[in-house]
Amino acid sequence: MTMRERIANGxxxxxxxxxxxxxRANAKRRMIAFNATGPDTLEERARLMNVIFGRETKAWIEPPFYFCYGTNIEIGDGSYINFNCNFVDDTKIVIGKNVMFGPAVTIATVGHPIHPAYREYMYAEPVKIENNCWIGAGSVICPGVTIGENSVIGAGSVVTKDIPANTVAVGNPCRVLRHINEHDMKYYYKDREITQADLEAEAKLR
Incomplete structure (x- = not known):
């Protein structure tokens, strides 16, 4: 078994x-180039994303964005990654479509043995975030975690275990607070109501 196969097999x-x-050195060069792009060089940013991930990627990533390899990351169409996100991708990070990341989210696929005698070693477990999730600012997603579709992770959470679909989960360690429900179809923040008239008014401003 090769070292790369050991990584892939945990x-x-x-x-x-x-x-x-x-x-990793080549990835850092691409990362530096990507993070140097600005609002006047969006075509170059899009080109670099395809090189970094090794595939066509139709997402929006705000620099700076940090990663180890890049080629172990898959990001679905329509996803948005805010600035200062950190993806430690020694193995696969798979992100679905229309996933939203707040600033400074960390995804870590790598851990170390607890005992200091073996701390120099690493192990890697893939992370999967399914379609339509929202990951709040400053959250940390640990190795081996899957977050089910449509779910929301509250800002500052530390996600150590799988989160089921259609839930709101918060805290350290992150736990399910409640399911997404009909109330969320009516209110967008506390007692602020979503109305068709207001949505139409907003649409006219675009």
Whole structure:
């Protein structure tokens, strides 16, 4: 079994061989180039995204954006990643369509053994975020977590276990607070009501 195969299979690994340091160095060069783009160089930003992820990516990512390899990240169409997000992608991070990230979200696929005698080693478990999720600012998503479709993760949460679909989950450790329900179809924030007239008024301003 190669070191890359050990990573893919969740075994203990180190990342100093098999071209892994060179892959990370190339990724850093692309990351620096991407983070240097501005509002007048959006075409270059889009081109770099396709190079970073190794596939056509129709998402919006606000620089700065940080990652280890880039090629282990898949981002679905229509997703939005706000500034200062950190994706530690030693193995797969799969993000569905129309997923929203607040600023400074961390996704970590890597952990270390608890005992200091083995702390130099790592293990990696993939992270999956399904379609239409909203990940609040400053949240941390830990190795091996899946977040079900449509769910909301409250700002500052630390997600250590899977979160089911159609729920609002908050806290450290993150726990399900409630299910998304009909009340959420009527109110968008506290007692502020969603009305068709207001939506139409907003649409006229576009």
């Amino acid at each position: 075994k203990l690994f180190t990342d100093y061989c098999e071209g892994l340091p060179e892959d």
